[in-house]
Amino acid sequence: MANKIILLIEDNPDDAELAVRAFEMARVKSTVLRARDGVEALDYLFGTGTHAAQGVLPDVVLLDLKLPRVDGLEVLRRLRADERTRYLPVVIMTSSLRERDIESGYALGANSYVCKPVQFSQFVEIAEQLCAYWLTVNQSVRRS
Amino acid sequence: MNAAQPKVLLVDDVEANLVALEGILGRMPCQLVRANSGNEALHLLLKHEFAVMLLDVQMPEMDGYEVAQHARDNSDTRNVPVIFVTATHETKESVLRGYDAGAFDLLFKPIDPYVLRSKVQVFLDLYLGRRRLQEEIEAHRRTLAEVEAFNYSVSHDLRAPLRPLDGFSKVLIEDYADKLDDRGRDYLARIRAAAGRMGQLIDDLLELSRVSRAALRRRQVDLSELVKAIVEEIRADGANGDREVVCPSGLTASGDPGLLRIAFENLLRNAWKFTQKQPQPRIEFGRTTGESEAIYFVRDNGVGFDSTYANKLFQPFQRLHGAEFAGTGIGLAIVDRIVHRHGGRIWGESAPGEGATFFFTVPAA
Numbered sequence: 001m002a003n004k005i006i007l008l009i010e011d012n013p014d015d016a017e018l019a020v021r022a023f024e025m026a027r028v029k030s031t032v033l034r035a036r037d038g039v040e041a042l043d044y045l046f047g048t049g050t051h052a053a054q055g056v057l058p059d060v061v062l063l064d065l066k067l068p069r070v071d072g073l074e075v076l077r078r079l080r081a082d083e084r085t086r087y088l089p090v091v092i093m094t095s096s097l098r099e100r101d102i103e104s105g106y107a108l109g110a111n112s113y114v115c116k117p118v119q120f121s122q123f124v125e126i127a128e129q130l131c132a133y134w135l136t137v138n139q140s141v142r143r144s
Numbered sequence: 145m146n147a148a149q150p151k152v153l154l155v156d157d158v159e160a161n162l163v164a165l166e167g168i169l170g171r172m173p174c175q176l177v178r179a180n181s182g183n184e185a186l187h188l189l190l191k192h193e194f195a196v197m198l199l200d201v202q203m204p205e206m207d208g209y210e211v212a213q214h215a216r217d218n219s220d221t222r223n224v225p226v227i228f229v230t231a232t233h234e235t236k237e238s239v240l241r242g243y244d245a246g247a248f249d250l251l252f253k254p255i256d257p258y259v260l261r262s263k264v265q266v267f268l269d270l271y272l273g274r275r276r277l278q279e280e281i282e283a284h285r286r287t288l289a290e291v292e293a294f295n296y297s298v299s300h301d302l303r304a305p306l307r308p309l310d311g312f313s314k315v316l317i318e319d320y321a322d323k324l325d326d327r328g329r330d331y332l333a334r335i336r337a338a339a340g341r342m343g344q345l346i347d348d349l350l351e352l353s354r355v356s357r358a359a360l361r362r363r364q365v366d367l368s369e370l371v372k373a374i375v376e377e378i379r380a381d382g383a384n385g386d387r388e389v390v391c392p393s394g395l396t397a398s399g400d401p402g403l404l405r406i407a408f409e410n411l412l413r414n415a416w417k418f419t420q421k422q423p424q425p426r427i428e429f430g431r432t433t434g435e436s437e438a439i440y441f442v443r444d445n446g447v448g449f450d451s452t453y454a455n456k457l458f459q460p461f462q463r464l465h466g467a468e469f470a471g472t473g474i475g476l477a478i479v480d481r482i483v484h485r486h487g488g489r490i491w492g493e494s495a496p497g498e499g500a501t502f503f504f505t506v507p508a509a
Binding site: 015120123 | 300303304306307308310311312314315340343
C-alpha cells in the first residue's frame with residue numbers, strides 16, 4: 001500500500017525540522033514533503049513551476065498562516081478555488097490563536113485548525129493524533 | 145489640537161438687539177453666530193456646537209422658553225447652556241418661569257455689558273476646559289490601545305523562538321545523552337528549565353494583557369457557586385491536596401463572568417498554595433457585613449506575607465516569597481487588573497505566619 005503523504009507548508013526552518021521529527025515519531029508512518037512557502041506549495045500541488053507533472057496529491061496538507069510571498073489564507077483560497085484541490089484535507093497549523101484567524105481559516109474552507117505548542121513533547125502528541133486521524137480514520141476524496 | 149474658537153449663539157428677532165449684543169461681545173475670544181427666530185436657532189443648534197446660547201424671551205411664533213424646551217427635548221442639543229435675555233419687568237414669577245425652562249441664567253434688559261461679558265466668559269472657559277479634557281482622554285485612550293497591542297504582539301513573537309529552544313534541547317537529550325557527561329546533561333537540563341520559565345513568563349504576560357483588553361460584559365454572577373466550582377476543580381486535580389473551605393451561599397455581584405472566574409481562580413489557587421504547610425489548612429470566602437458597600441474577601445490561614453511590602457503585592461512579577469512556593473508573581477497583578485476594570489478596589493492584610501486576607505469590592509455598574 002502506497003505510503004501516506006503529508007505536505008507541510010512552513011517557512012520557518014526550525015519549526016519545519018521539528019515538525020518532520022515529530023511526524024517521524026508517530027505510529028502511523030508517512031512521508032513528509034516540505035514546501036518553504038505558498039508559491040512552492042501551489043507549484044507542487046498544481047504541477048507548475050519547478051514541479052511539473054506531479055500528479056499525486058498528499059493525504060493531508062499542514063498549512064502555516066504566516067508565509068512569505070503568498071500567505072497561508074491566500075494559499076487556502078486558491079486550493080479551494082481549483083477543483084483538483086477543492087476537497088483536499090487542509091489542517092491549519094499556526095502559532096496564532098486569534099479569533100479572527102480561526103474564523104477566516106474555517107470561512108475559507110480549512111478542515112481543521114491547530115495551534116503550534118511551545119513545548120516539543122506536546123507537539124509530538126499532537127503529531128501522533130494528527131497522523132492517527134488524518135492518515136487512517138479520515139476518508140478523503142480519492143487521489144487523482 | 146482643536147484651535148477653533150468656541151461659538152456663541154445669539155437669538156433675537158429684533159435686528160437692533162442682535163447688533164447690540166454683537167457690539168458688547170465682539171471683542172471676546174469667540175465666534176458669534178446669529179439667529180432671528182426660534183426655528184433658526186434650533187436648526188443652528190443641530191449643526192454646530194455652542195459654548196452658550198443667548199436667548200431672547202420675547203419672540204413671535206416661538207418664545208425663548210419654548211426654544212429652550214425644544215433644545216432640552218433633543219439629546220443632541222440638550223446640554224447647551226442658556227442665558228435668557230428678557231425685557232419683562234423683574235418679578236418672582238418671570239424668574240421662576242425662566243428657571244423652570246432650564247435656564248442657566250436670566251438677564252433683564254437693559255443688559256449691563258460688563259455683567260454679560262463676565263457671564264459669557266465663564267461659559268467659554270467651561271467649554272474650552274471640557275474640550276481639553278476630551279482631547280486628553282482621547283490621547284490616553286490611543287496610547288493605551290497602542291501599548292496593549294504592543295504587549296500582545298511582543299508576547300506572541302517572543303514565544304516563537306521558544307519552540308526550537310525547547311524542541312532541539314529535547315532532541316539533544318533524546319539522541320545524544322550518552323555522548324554527554326553528567327555536567328553536559330546538567331547544563332542542558334538548565335537550558336530546558338530556563339526556556340520553560342520564559343514560556344511561563346510570556347504566558348503570564350499574555351494573560352495579563354488579555355485581561356486588560358477583553359471586553360467587559362456585566363451580568364449577575366453567583367460568586368458562591370463560582371467559588372464552589374473552582375474549589376471542586378482544584379480538588380479534582382489530586383496533586384493539590386484538600387483544604388477546609390468555608391463558602392456561604394447566595395453571594396452575588398454584577399460583573400463579567402469570565403473575568404471574575406479568572407480573578408477567583410488566582411485568589412483561590414494562591415490560598416491553596418500558601419496553606420500547603422498548614423496542619424489544618426482553611427480557606428474562607430465571604431462578604432463583610434455592616435459596610436455601605438459590599439466588600440468580599442478570600443482568607444487563608446497559611447504562611448502570610450510581610451505587610452511592609454504590601455504595596456508591591458499587586459505588581460506583576462513581584463514575589464514576596466522565595467522558591468519554596470512556585471509561581472511567577474503574576475496572579476495578584478491579574479486580580480488587581482480585573483478588580484479595577486470593574487471599578488473596584490483590592491487590598492491585602494496579613495502578618496508572617498498568620499495567614500492572609502484579600503479584600504475587594506465589585507461595585508454595581
